[in-house]
Amino acid sequence: MHEGSPRQWHYASSNSPLPLPEHPILFTQRKLTPLDGFSGEFTDGVLKGEDLKDYVRRYGTKEASLDELLRANESPSIDERRPILLQGELANPYRLQEINLGPLPLLSVRLEGLCRTWADGLDPRDAYPGVHHVTLARTPGWWERSHIGLATREQLKTIRDWLDNGVRSTWRPVKLAEGSVRFEHDPLLMPPDVSAVEWDGTTECVTAPAPEPTGPCISLDELLVVVHTRQGCYNHRGRLARCVHMHQRAFHEGLFRKGSSHRWSDVLTLR
Secondary structure, three states: OOOOOHHHOOOOHHHOOOOOOOOOEEEOOOOEEEOEOOOOOOOOOEEOHHHHHHHHOOOEOOOOEHHHHHHHOOOOOHHHOEEEEOOOHHHOHHHHHHOOOOOEEEEEEEEEEEEEEEEOOOEOOOOOOOEOOEEEEEEEEEEEEEEEEEEOHHHHHHHHHHHHOOOOOOEEEEOEOOOEEEEOOOOOOOOOOHHHEEEOOOOEEEOOOOOOOOOOEEOOOOOEEEEEOOOOEEEEOOEOOEOOOOOHHHHHHHOOOOOEEEOHHHHOOEO
16 A cells, blocks of 8 residues: 555545555655665664754665655755654545645654544535544553654645635644654554543543653654644543544544533643
8 A cells, every 4th residue: 555656545534534654655746655764773862953854864765765765756855844743634645645745754653642632623625524633632651653744844834724724723833842752663553442541530541551662752842743723622521532542433423513622722731
């Protein structure tokens, strides 16, 4: 599924954002190129600035580095890009080609202390009932796989404008002040099971030990995140509807518009 045209990527709006890539790829309008990344020993520091760019430059194919692949596609280099967390629809190659985003490295990461959850709003595009986008909320002890894109300034604007869909400031670009995001090189990494999420009536957390890390952390100063700011995310009697435990169709049919919502500022601490 990782090679060929992104138009051939299996996609249905009723099942979005799935499927998502299991491995790093370079997305272009014509082709998806699988990328190999550094997966050996690493220092457990926090990558920022030139150290972060140097780590990203380790991605590529047997024939070419990531910068060389970008140059071959007449696209800006890594130096002209910054990481943005793509926790939902915009990590799907079919969607990227539909909005004509242009060449974008899409790399696997692990969220720690943060979970992907459904934004309590509906985007009517594609099909009725439309698409539920994905936002973020805290969960101490949690981990799961997600994706970052290495985007140019123009691509960052396109991403936000597409999410807003004509309603300004529905989605807000922010920097996180909690949790961590690290490179992930295990495509089989599984999140905690539903039964591992403990609930005391006020707070949800995971006390099970997390799997060993496979890559270093990305400085939160370097990482742009776009979160839903209208209603925030769904409030299921004080609990979250995590995307990995409840897919979009089940969420829409079972919870959507049948409860309340968390304010985004109550479930996530920002800078």
